[in-house]
Amino acid sequence: MRLRAEYSVGPDLKFLANLDMMHLMERTLRRAGIPYLLSEGFNPHIKMSMGTILPVGVWGQKEYFDLELNHMPMVDFMTAMNKALPPGMHIRHCCEIPLLAPSLMKVINAADYIFMMQPTGLDLENIAAQILGQEKVMVQSKGKNKLKQKDLRPGLYDIKVESQDEMEIIMVRVSVNEPLNVRFDEILDVFVQVGIDKKYMLDFWRRGNYIKKGEKYYSPLEKV
Template sequence: MPRYRIEFRKEGPARFISHLDLVRTLERAMRRAGLPLAFSQGFNPHPRFSLGAPLPVGVKGEKEYLDLELVAALPVDEMLKRLNDQLPRGLKVTRVWRIPDDAPALMATLEKATYRVDVSLAREITQEDLQRSIDGLLETPEVIITRRAGEDKEKVLDIRPGIYALSGRLEDGRARLEMSLAVGNRGTVRPEEVVLVLAERFGLPVKDEQPDVIRTGLYPAEPEKSYGG
């Protein structure tokens, strides 16, 4: 059966849709678009599609991906138009292409994600101050954090191997950070964890408010890397 990879944006009001609600919204759009969907077997069959790494609620995604299986081939431009005609505001398909029928699962291929993170600052700093905090983190061989793993459990992780790149600049009293972080089945580093480490250990005067996070891309894995969880 033909398989397709779909690139889409998740922004505006759609960024507050949970992962589960996103799955439901996409399924409804596919059905209303009249796509010849392939379905799973069993008592409660569902369309055969899978998303890349889930986005936390409130985080925008500029290049998100899903894989979709059909029972009959369709032109990719027709699929794009049909889906966009049915998707709600804030969700938009930007590209569709055919992938090999035996291509590995999308989630299994992902290694890293890039993010743009705007952080409000509690006081004025210079570009040199910001760079000093960033360099301090990047020059540290280990960055140990404690992550909640359920209501009563915690997990201790070294996230430093999963921080591939980090840079920043000051804009209008805020720090804009660009990050390349581990994501996928072999481990994930969260951008808010990087911000917390910069604040608590490397002197970045972050205001006590949620940073504005945009995931700008997802990228394939390379072999023999493992990190986080």
């Protein structure tokens, strides 16, 4: 069978690189005694695949992985895994998915990032509207081709602002992979361009990964 799990990565684990996270998950599977399946070939590995990469320095509320395993009730899987996971990590939900369902990397195409800031004194509502009102939002690409100028606008789906007593929150919803891969550090660059300095930042994290179909957003557990 194949399952898809939704898990959280707490702030203490935000410095893990992608490969570290993969090793962590594989080791957890082994400690938990999960009957995972191995690939064939000279160098067998656990048939697990992770969703989109969580950037170093960012923690995540809803991340995903898929796993092929011999039959095991979902609730037993979650209990065993949550006992074996390090503090700060937790599997929240999981469900069985068809063996041939497309991979997470193929279907996840949007993500939310949350930026928590101390009061900036800036008119954030206006700044958000201003960014979204531009025809192009140019940044220096942080991806493979670092010299390239990149227009983020087609990938900026939404920017919401929420002011509370002692902090302000900006939620940014962006495109991932297709049609455009908007990187987390590129969003920070956009902020700097419009005067939101890094010094205001109290914390930031990824709230979720989504499958965008037209104007609708689904969780990878809802829409397989």
